[in-house]
Amino acid sequence: KNAVTIANRTFWVALLAGIGSFAYVTQKDRHPGPQLPHDPSKKNIVVLGSGWGATAFLNALDTSEYNVTVVSPRNYFLFTPLLPSVAVGTLSTRSILQPTRYVTRHKNRAVKVIEAEAQSVDVASKTVSFIGKSAVSERSSQLISRLDNSDIQGSVSSTTIPYDYLVYAVGAETQTFGIPGVKEHACFMKELNDAEKFQRRFLDCLESAAFPGQSEEEIDRLLHMVVVGGGPTGVELSGELHDFLEEDLKSWYPELAGRIRITLVEALPSVLPMFSKRLIDYTMSTFKESKIDIMTQTMVKEIKERSVTLAMPDKTVAEMPCGMVVWAAGNRNRKITQDLMAQLPADQTNKRGIAIDEHMQMKGSGGSIFAIGDCTASSHAPTAQVASQQGAYLARAFAQRAKRDALEEQAQASTTAEDTKKALGKVKIRPFAYSHQGTLAYIGSDKAIADLPLLNGSLAAGGVLTYYFWRSAYLSTLFSLRNRTLVATDWVRTKVFGRDVSREW
Numbered sequence: 001k002n003a004v005t006i007a008n009r010t011f012w013v014a015l016l017a018g019i020g021s022f023a024y025v026t027q028k029d030r031h032p033g034p035q036l037p038h039d040p041s042k043k044n045i046v047v048l049g050s051g052w053g054a055t056a057f058l059n060a061l062d063t064s065e066y067n068v069t070v071v072s073p074r075n076y077f078l079f080t081p082l083l084p085s086v087a088v089g090t091l092s093t094r095s096i097l098q099p100t101r102y103v104t105r106h107k108n109r110a111v112k113v114i115e116a117e118a119q120s121v122d123v124a125s126k127t128v129s130f131i132g133k134s135a136v137s138e139r140s141s142q143l144i145s146r147l148d149n150s151d152i153q154g155s156v157s158s159t160t161i162p163y164d165y166l167v168y169a170v171g172a173e174t175q176t177f178g179i180p181g182v183k184e185h186a187c188f189m190k191e192l193n194d195a196e197k198f199q200r201r202f203l204d205c206l207e208s209a210a211f212p213g214q215s216e217e218e219i220d221r222l223l224h225m226v227v228v229g230g231g232p233t234g235v236e237l238s239g240e241l242h243d244f245l246e247e248d249l250k251s252w253y254p255e256l257a258g259r260i261r262i263t264l265v266e267a268l269p270s271v272l273p274m275f276s277k278r279l280i281d282y283t284m285s286t287f288k289e290s291k292i293d294i295m296t297q298t299m300v301k302e303i304k305e306r307s308v309t310l311a312m313p314d315k316t317v318a319e320m321p322c323g324m325v326v327w328a329a330g331n332r333n334r335k336i337t338q339d340l341m342a343q344l345p346a347d348q349t350n351k352r353g354i355a356i357d358e359h360m361q362m363k364g365s366g367g368s369i370f371a372i373g374d375c376t377a378s379s380h381a382p383t384a385q386v387a388s389q390q391g392a393y394l395a396r397a398f399a400q401r402a403k404r405d406a407l408e409e410q411a412q413a414s415t416t417a418e419d420t421k422k423a424l425g426k427v428k429i430r431p432f433a434y435s436h437q438g439t440l441a442y443i444g445s446d447k448a449i450a451d452l453p454l455l456n457g458s459l460a461a462g463g464v465l466t467y468y469f470w471r472s473a474y475l476s477t478l479f480s481l482r483n484r485t486l487v488a489t490d491w492v493r494t495k496v497f498g499r500d501v502s503r504e505w
């Protein structure tokens with residue numbers, strides 16, 4: 001009886017503590033306090049981007065010693081690992097976004113957030129030029145000008161600001177290899193609007209196939225979905241698409257669901273080359289059970305309005321009719337990155353991206369430009385895990401740099417200050433060290449795969465339990481309690497009510 005009473009009390013105490021801390025955190029998040037203003041005596045950091053690298057940097061940065069300005073064409077952070085779930089409607093769009101201001105408003109010193117696309121970086125004059133992306137850009141530029149006239153020159157639609165330090169985190173764009181028809185006819189899976197476009201296009205194919213009088217051949221074409229690229233993006237999207245089909249479309253489009261086909265096309269001999277052989281085989285067999293066709297050693301050569309042209313393993317060329325193509329064939333550098341690298345031709349020769357040293361400094365930039373994430377060519381894969389660790393590292397390094405700068409100033413002011421010089425010698429900025437936490441991917445049918453580092457070896461796991469691990473890992477990685485709550489609620493909503501099949505125009 002006593003044990004039951006103790007368990008009962010513990011339960012109520014834990015529940016109340018949970019509710020209390022939830023209320024405290026949400027209250028604190030919603031009502032940020034006053035911030036220190038920009039201080040002309042402090043150094044200016046300009047951050048380009050609001051993705052994984054930039055957001056991790058902003059989260060960890062102590063802004064007391066710096067004036068910080070963030071410039072990004074989107075005023076939010078996008079949690080990319082769950083983008084395929086948004087594409088098929090498992091999650092709502094808003095659940096995986098975090099407005100950048102939700103981060104910056106909690107900083108000690110006010111941070112300027114400017115929604116604009118950087119056009120160029122001038123390494124010699126240490127300036128960045130950018131243009132507002134808003135449809136009412138004239139008005140928004142006037143608002144920017146009012147923020148701080150001393151920083152901003154230029155006309156209404158384009159502006160230039162100086163930096164002491166530039167944190168360059170613009171990511172990468174989707175690689176098309178110049179293949180004809182990709183831009184015109186395929187959907188990408190990189191940005192939020194890609195997921196929204198995918199959703200509209202997919203439901204468009206379904207509704208068109210359901211239109212009275214449609215020929216059998218045309219129905220089969222419309223219901224054939226082709227995913228190009230057997231990397232994790234292509235595999236996860238195929239898995240999510242299969243779930244949508246099994247869990248919802250069979251109920252709402254019973255006459256069509258059995259005819260929907262998913263084909264994954266990969267140029268290499270296998271999908272998911274970054275995973276262990278056992279997990280690749282597991283994924284292939286799960287896809288086989290799920291009736292997702294995998295075509296390996298098959299290269300897409302062209303995408304037309306109603307078909308894809310394939311170079312087959314036996315070197316023949318085949319035309320495959322389809323209703324929709326998703327292009328997930330990897331990353332390439334943005335034009336602004338290529339232009340930036342071109343200013344430092346002696347040091348920036350790596351075609352994969354910006355060459356950086358172990359402190360994230362862009363080689364040849366004289367210590368004023370730091371690059372992190374997918375825009376760099378480091379020894380690490382272009383992943384969120386790497387970008388966020390680099391961002392957090394850089395923020396810590398900036399705290400050390402501020403200490404060093406302050407001591408250097410003191411030392412310059414007095415030649416006898418031996419203590420200051422000693423202290424200066426002790427301020428060390430350690431090099432970046434990546435800690436790999438493992439690789440995870442969702443493969444559909446409530447199954448995930450995971451390659452996890454374990455002591456001196458690694459653990460390869462796949463299945464339903466790994467799927468719950470995948471879910472909890474991503475839930476805890478989401479940057480805010482708000483997003484965790486929204487995503488968890490969406491998962492419950494989808495389980496109980498299913499995905500929405502109404503099509504927005």
Ligand code: FAD
Nearest residue numbers: 049050051052053080081118170171373374382383384385
């Ligand atoms: P991004 O996160 O892409 O951020 C770039 C930022 O720069 C954006 O805010 C963008 O708007 C901004 N920007 C672009 N151009 C300009 C400009 N001209 N001026 C100013 N700002 C600009 N990785 C994992 O580790 N695990 C996963 O499970 C995983 N899943 C993924 C799923 C999908 C569908 C995709 C597409 C990627 C996934 N990744 C995953 C990879 C991961 O998203 C990237 O490695 C990561 O986003 C890189 O971070 P970043 O900061 O370099 O770039």
Ligand code: NAI
Nearest residue numbers: 229230231232233265266267268299300329330382440441
């Ligand atoms: P990727 O570069 O990993 O894979 C692209 C694939 O497309 C390659 O296997 C390539 O051979 C294939 N391909 C290219 N052109 C082709 C063509 N014409 N025809 C057929 N196949 C073609 O790209 P992805 O999946 O977009 O991933 C990008 C980065 O993001 C990677 O570093 C990846 O690790 C990371 N990522 C990680 C995830 C995870 O950890 N769960 C999820 C998604 C992305």
